[in-house]
Amino acid sequence: MPIMNWDKSLDIGVKAMNDEHHGLLDIMNQIYDAQAAGKQGAVINTLVTKLGEACTEHFAHEEAYMQRVGYPGFSSHKALHASLLSRYGAFATQIRAVGGVASDEFFQFLKFWLSSHIKGIDTKYAAHATGAAR
Numbered sequence: 001m002p003i004m005n006w007d008k009s010l011d012i013g014v015k016a017m018n019d020e021h022h023g024l025l026d027i028m029n030q031i032y033d034a035q036a037a038g039k040q041g042a043v044i045n046t047l048v049t050k051l052g053e054a055c056t057e058h059f060a061h062e063e064a065y066m067q068r069v070g071y072p073g074f075s076s077h078k079a080l081h082a083s084l085l086s087r088y089g090a091f092a093t094q095i096r097a098v099g100g101v102a103s104d105e106f107f108q109f110l111k112f113w114l115s116s117h118i119k120g121i122d123t124k125y126a127a128h129a130t131g132a133a134r
């Protein structure tokens with residue numbers, strides 16, 4: 001049972017970025033499902049590392065894209081990415097420290113970030129890039 005399903009409200013209108021968001025959601029659901037199935041330790045730590053790497057990669061792609069399309073909000077968007085990665089790193093450290101057990105707070109953070117950052121923040125560079133009025 002996934003913690004969050006993809007739905008149309010997450011579609012920002014830029015296919016490459018939608019695909020990456022979809023990928024992040026998938027890994028988040030894998031962590032949630034693994035934990036719900038009673039897994040802990042290396043399985044969880046590996047998935048948490050994988051999601052951190054996928055986020056880092058996605059943010060770099062997104063930042064390159066924003067620069068390419070001349071998005072004026074680039075700097076503040078980039079700063080938000082950095083802050084998310086630092087919070088993510090703190091969660092990952094905590095999860096490792098307790099032997100590969102993800103907390104409810106971690107899942108709440110992910111769920112909130114995925115929906116609010118994609119819907120509230122990523123949509124802005126997408127609107128700029130596609131010239132859509134929002």
Ligand SMILES: [Fe+2]
Pocket residue numbers: 017021058062118122
């Ligand atoms: Fe994004």
Ligand SMILES: [Fe+2]
Pocket residue numbers: 062077081117121122
């Ligand atoms: Fe973003």
